[in-house]
Amino acid sequence: FSMFYSRSLADAPIAQPELPAGLRLRHATDDDLGARVEVHRDAWSVWGPSKITIENYRRLRAAPQYDPELDVVLEDAGGRFLSYCIGWADTTNGIGHFEPLGCRHDSTGRGYARAVTLEGMRRMQMRGLHTALVATESVNQRARVLYPSCGFVEVDRAHFYVRQLG
Incomplete structure (x- = not known):
């Protein structure tokens, strides 16, 4: 099942x-395309190979509703x-x-x-937004711990059923 979370920003x-x-925290820029794709691919590798490429990330950044200042990254001293x-x-x-959100596999459990x-959420709040939403699948135990630690509360679930034919 999927789990849906909400948090007040007000x-x-x-x-x-x-x-x-x-x-340091900052937002990703056009100069960061390769590094940004790399962290996504690493974070999601635990679930299988990611299909994100520099080209489809570039297309995402060109979407009219994309705000580069809400594409937040945490980087170490080496960049x-x-x-x-x-x-x-x-x-x-x-x-x-929030969609997507991830952490390198070798960096989990450190609060990153x-x-x-x-x-x-701080940046959303500065834009005058009053609510933040995020969702995850029930099998993602790290996300199920992370979101409540950030003040999110579970507000809904979507259950999926499969019937075997034949």
């Missing part, structure tokens, strides 16, 4: 995440991206949505995905 200001020395998230803003309705999520 309650109080979201502080900038505290990071270990040498790490290697460790985690990322893309936030999508529906300014008409005041809602932001939490840092990019909080930074993304």
Whole structure:
């Protein structure tokens, strides 16, 4: 099943995440296409090979609703991206949505995905959005821990059923 989470952005200001020395949060730029695709591919490799390429990421960045400042990355002192998230803003309705969000497999469990999520929510809040949404599949145990740690609450589930034919 899929799990859907919501978090109010209207309650109080979201502080900038505290990071270990040498790490910094910023948004991805056109100069980062290869590095940004690499961190996505690494993060999602646990589920199988990712189909993202520089070309389809470039197309995503060209979408009219794409806001480069909501494409948040966490990088180390050497410039290697460790985690990322893309936030999508529906300014008409005041809602932001995260999709996708990931962390390098060798960097999990250190709060890096939490840092990019909080930074993304902080940026959404600065744009006047009042609610943030995110979803995950029930098998993604790390996400099921991450989202509540960022203040999200589960608001719905979608169950999928399969019937074997023949």
